[in-house]
Amino acid sequence: xxxxxxxxxxxxxxxxxxxxxxxxxxxxxxxxxxxxxxxxxxxxxxxxxxxxxxxxxxxxxxxxxxxxxxxxxxxxxxxxxxxxxxxxxxxxxxxxxxxxxxxxxxxxxxxxxxxxxxxxxxxxxxxxxxxxxxxxxxxxxxxxxxxxxxxxxxxxxxxxxxxxxxxxxxxxxxxxxxxxxxxxxxxxxxxxxxxxxxxxxxxxxxxxxxxxxxxxxxxxxxxxxxxxxxxxxxxxxxxxxxxxxxxxxxxxxxxxxxxxxxxxxxxxxxxxxxxxxxxxxxxxxxxxxxxxxxxxxxxxxxxxxxxxxxxxxxxxxxxxxxxxxxxxxxxxxxxxxxxxxxxxxxxxxxxxxxxxxxxxxxxxxxxxxxxxxxxxxxxxxxxxxxxxxxxxxxxxxxxxxxxxxxxxxxxxxxxxxxxxxxxxxxxxxxxxxxxxxxxxxxxxxxxxxxxxxxxxxxxxxxxxxxxxxxxxxx
Amino acid sequence: xxxxxxxxxxxxxxxxxxxxxxxxxxxxxxxxxxxxxxxxxxxxxxxxxxxxxxxxxxxxxxxxxxxxxxxxxxxxxxxxxxxxxxxxxxxxxxxxxxxxxxxxxxxxxxxxxxxxxxxxxxxxxxxxxxxxxxxxxxxxxxxxxxxxxxxxxxxxxxxxxxxxxxxxxxxxxxxxxxxxxxxxxxxxxxxxxxxxxxxxxxxxxxxxxxxxxxxxxxxxxxxxxxxxxxxxxxxxxxxxxxxxxxxxxxxxxxxxxxxxxxxxxxxxxxxxxxxxxxxxxxxxxxxxxxxxxxxxxxxxxxxxxxxxxxxxxxxxxxxxxxxxxxxxxxxxxxxxxxxxxxxxxxxxxxxxxxxxxxxxxxxxxxxxxxxxxxxxxxxxxxxxxxxxxxxxxxxxxxxxxxxxxxxxxxxxxxxxxxxxxxxxxxxxxxxxxxxxxxxxxxxxxxxxxxxxxxxxxxxxxxxxxxxxxxxxxx
Numbered sequence: 001x002x003x004x005x006x007x008x009x010x011x012x013x014x015x016x017x018x019x020x021x022x023x024x025x026x027x028x029x030x031x032x033x034x035x036x037x038x039x040x041x042x043x044x045x046x047x048x049x050x051x052x053x054x055x056x057x058x059x060x061x062x063x064x065x066x067x068x069x070x071x072x073x074x075x076x077x078x079x080x081x082x083x084x085x086x087x088x089x090x091x092x093x094x095x096x097x098x099x100x101x102x103x104x105x106x107x108x109x110x111x112x113x114x115x116x117x118x119x120x121x122x123x124x125x126x127x128x129x130x131x132x133x134x135x136x137x138x139x140x141x142x143x144x145x146x147x148x149x150x151x152x153x154x155x156x157x158x159x160x161x162x163x164x165x166x167x168x169x170x171x172x173x174x175x176x177x178x179x180x181x182x183x184x185x186x187x188x189x190x191x192x193x194x195x196x197x198x199x200x201x202x203x204x205x206x207x208x209x210x211x212x213x214x215x216x217x218x219x220x221x222x223x224x225x226x227x228x229x230x231x232x233x234x235x236x237x238x239x240x241x242x243x244x245x246x247x248x249x250x251x252x253x254x255x256x257x258x259x260x261x262x263x264x265x266x267x268x269x270x271x272x273x274x275x276x277x278x279x280x281x282x283x284x285x286x287x288x289x290x291x292x293x294x295x296x297x298x299x300x301x302x303x304x305x306x307x308x309x310x311x312x313x314x315x316x317x318x319x320x321x322x323x324x325x326x327x328x329x330x331x332x333x334x335x336x337x338x339x340x341x342x343x344x345x346x347x348x349x350x351x352x353x354x355x356x357x358x359x360x361x362x363x364x365x366x367x368x369x370x371x372x373x374x375x376x377x378x379x380x381x382x383x384x385x386x387x388x389x390x391x392x393x394x395x396x397x398x399x400x401x402x403x404x405x406x407x408x409x410x411x412x413x414x415x416x417x418x419x420x421x422x423x424x425x426x427x428x429x430x431x432x433x434x435x436x437x438x439x440x441x442x443x444x445x446x447x448x449x450x451x452x453x454x455x456x457x458x459x460x461x462x463x464x465x466x467x468x469x470x471x472x473x474x
Numbered sequence: 475x476x477x478x479x480x481x482x483x484x485x486x487x488x489x490x491x492x493x494x495x496x497x498x499x500x501x502x503x504x505x506x507x508x509x510x511x512x513x514x515x516x517x518x519x520x521x522x523x524x525x526x527x528x529x530x531x532x533x534x535x536x537x538x539x540x541x542x543x544x545x546x547x548x549x550x551x552x553x554x555x556x557x558x559x560x561x562x563x564x565x566x567x568x569x570x571x572x573x574x575x576x577x578x579x580x581x582x583x584x585x586x587x588x589x590x591x592x593x594x595x596x597x598x599x600x601x602x603x604x605x606x607x608x609x610x611x612x613x614x615x616x617x618x619x620x621x622x623x624x625x626x627x628x629x630x631x632x633x634x635x636x637x638x639x640x641x642x643x644x645x646x647x648x649x650x651x652x653x654x655x656x657x658x659x660x661x662x663x664x665x666x667x668x669x670x671x672x673x674x675x676x677x678x679x680x681x682x683x684x685x686x687x688x689x690x691x692x693x694x695x696x697x698x699x700x701x702x703x704x705x706x707x708x709x710x711x712x713x714x715x716x717x718x719x720x721x722x723x724x725x726x727x728x729x730x731x732x733x734x735x736x737x738x739x740x741x742x743x744x745x746x747x748x749x750x751x752x753x754x755x756x757x758x759x760x761x762x763x764x765x766x767x768x769x770x771x772x773x774x775x776x777x778x779x780x781x782x783x784x785x786x787x788x789x790x791x792x793x794x795x796x797x798x799x800x801x802x803x804x805x806x807x808x809x810x811x812x813x814x815x816x817x818x819x820x821x822x823x824x825x826x827x828x829x830x831x832x833x834x835x836x837x838x839x840x841x842x843x844x845x846x847x848x849x850x851x852x853x854x855x856x857x858x859x860x861x862x863x864x865x866x867x868x869x870x871x872x873x874x875x876x877x878x879x880x881x882x883x884x885x886x887x888x889x890x891x892x893x894x895x896x897x898x899x900x901x902x903x904x905x906x907x908x909x910x911x912x913x914x915x916x917x918x919x920x921x922x923x924x925x926x927x928x929x930x931x932x933x934x935x936x937x938x939x940x941x942x943x944x945x946x947x948x
Contacts, residue, residue, distance in 0.1 A: 119835035191922035200900040208682035229732035258703035361593035426674040448665035459933030
């Protein structure tokens with residue numbers, strides 16, 4: 001989900017560790033102008049798109065190579081000082097905050113596409129390459145990288161949070177699409193995981209252990225991901241429905257029938273109104289599904305017809321088609337701007353975002369009960385969802401100066417997560433745990449599994465210097 | 475790949491640990507008749523389909539519940555005695571051998587399908603459920619479980635080795651299809667990983683750490699996997715080619731175009747001859763591709779036509795269609811019997827199987843060079859491949875009494891693995907590391923990554939009792 005800066009209304013538990021001058025001197029000596037202690041630079045690297053606030057890191061190293069990252073980690077390790085990898089800063093969960101002090105390692109200058117293997121449908125990139133840049137650079141090969149979280153996130157950051165977004169229903173998430181990694185470990189050693197082969201049974205799946213580890217096990221310095229042939233045909237459609245339930249039931253049936261829809265996004269009627277106002281559009285102010293179909297011309301036609309039939313059964317109407325690239329861009333821009341539209345709908349407000357994901361059969365119940373609760377609370381909200389995956393986001397639009405509204409939004413989020421977990425779902429479909437969901441994680445997976453995560457963390461990072469204080473308390 | 479018992483020609487390094495009588499007494503007291511120390515039972519559990527030989531485990535516990543597994547592990551842990559999980563015994567890599575002594579925990583009686591969630595396309599099973607049983611039990615829902623390694627392996631064993639097989643080109647491997655697990659850890663604790671939601675960013679991906687860990691991190695006691703709607707239409711075809719290269723180039727182009735073929739299997743002309751003799755068939759004795767297409771009737775027709783055009787360009791001929799379920803069963807039975815056909819082609823011989831997997835662009839080079847080497851060696855062989863994934867298996871058919879032939883086969887395998895690794899591939903696409911590929915694993919991923927695996931192993935299993943001596947030496 002795309003999101004600009006939210007209110008800094010939550011202060012995480014701080015446990016600041018000392019950053020000795022000797023380390024700063026050593027970093028300056030090694031990195032020169034690529035190490036900054038300027039307050040403005042540190043502050044920029046000490047926040048993200050979450051609601052959290054903490055003192056900034058003591059220094060920022062702008063890494064230009066794996067060797068830079070390795071040396072920075074080694075120096076930090078020698079002084080027991082935390083390191084926090086930084087891509088473009090689009091985390092929504094406080095991943096980038098220096099809650100235990102330390103230094104930020106900014107990898108945004110490591111932004112080279114290292115090798116495009118078009119014949120194998122793979123590409124290897126440095127972690128600072130953003131998803132839009134990647135798609136630009138591979139365009140001439142007729143391939144594309146489908147994972148689209150909305151924000152123009154870095155591939156390194158997307159790997160670290162196991163990101164996904166609107167195309168995941170067909171193409172999977174970073175979990176399915178990262179083939180291999182280069183990682184700088186807590187001791188500064190450089191390791192490689194995975195190969196470019198499509199499958200492997202060669203030992204522990206370190207690639208997938210690193211994907212979603214949120215910087216707590218190492219710094220990702222190279223990523224090999226899968227690419228896909230650009231579909232021969234693409235069409236997109238908007239369909240409005242008499243109710244959220246009708247839109248969701250349509251989605252559920254589409255998924256259960258195995259129709260390989262590429263995108264199916266829900267926007268509720270309130271959010272349509274906000275989007276219309278923000279982007280000067282005239283979408284019907286009813287719950288909408290935005291869909292996209294990829295395949296051969298015949299295949300796309302067939303998928304679209306089947307979906308249209310299902311939608312009609314549930315009272316859906318007015319399928320509007322967007323077949324040109326321009327129309328499609330307009331459609332998906334509207335979707336990606338839902339967050340901004342929501343925030344702008346209530347001047348001065350801030351958004352608190354949720355990220356639950358449930359098995360598709362429970363999606364209607366989970367959504368409808370949560371909508372009823374949100375409506376009863378009186379807090380305005382926007383609501384969008386990657387509903388084909390059972391994943392949706394409320395954005396509670398609160399007055400940042402109202403303690404009561406903030407508490408109400410947190411209560412709504414707790415109730416929503418509790419509901420999703422009771423339905424065998426997860427507290428986070430794609431944003432990660434970070435600072436905000438550490439308690440939810442324990443409820444979701446149990447102390448046994450979280451203890452296993454802690455044991456792995458302690459073993460691989462005995463000094464607890466890799467982005468400490470995230471995912472779980474140690 | 476399907477494979478019956480191979481020759482026990484290799485003896486791994488043994489490091490037998492004592493199994494005290496006190497443990498055997500405690501197991502007898504806890505499990506009664508479900509704990510056996512009979513030699514025949516122990517011997518049956520002390521081997522698998524690999525070429526390795528080792529003394530059998532000291533006892534076999536037939537677990538009937540997670541509590542049984544937990545108690546068995548706790549008792550073993552109390553005496554520092556290894557435990558080796560056993561499903562149906564179809565490992566090809568020595569996973570089941572008690573190379574450090576210990577007890578076998580047979581989970582084949584834990585064979586219940588616990589819950590079918592047809593609407594969510596998920597099913598939760600005990601680890602002893604086999605893939606054929608699973609498909610039988612979900613058939614009435616209109617869904618199926620696609621992973622097909624040939625052998626009727628257990629879902630627990632398939633998870634532990636990250637298995638795949640003929641359908642992986644379209645549906646992925648166990649890596650992509652396991653959503654969640656219940657695992658008994660080295661201390662006997664029961665933990666849960668994952669949820670039934672389709673995606674999640676909730677902490678470390680313990681599910682995928684366990685998938686492929688070959689019993690070295692815990693005993694899998696419950697598995698939730700994805701199911702798929704049975705395709706509306708299925709068709710299968712055989713196409714013969716003037717050369718291996720033509721068949722492989724056809725495959726490469728099919729994959730590069732993104733055609734969602736469900737199966738594409740290569741059988742070389744020698745192996746066709748063996749299969750014909752074994753199964754009394756009349757397949758053209760040329761390199762063959764066996765293919766299967768899944769989708770809507772229109773989609774299947776379209777895929778098949780496109781593939782046929784590509785094949786024709788490469789000199790492929792005589793597309794033979796198998797559209798009825800019976801014809802398709804005959805076709806895939808022929809494929810799955812290739813191993814047996816190979817072994818029977820040389821009376822008294824034994825097969826040494828390989829399992830390399832390379833990026834698809836390198837497949838032709840890797841195969842052709844390896845064929846030339848095998849031909850030059852004079853050792854007869856069969857050759858089959860999941861070529862859509864770049865994965866193939868030579869079976870070198872050696873005289874078990876000839877030291878020279880055995881050494882030649884091992885040399886061919888080493889050369890093949892070295893070639894695959896030089897092409898950014900892997901030593902094992904789907905069989906796992908076990909005992910046979912421990913050195914290859916180090917070459918493939920480097921000492922840094924293997925050291926990380928060791929560190930994780932030591933942290934999660936400090937007594938080194940979980941299937942010790944597999945994947946890497948500690």
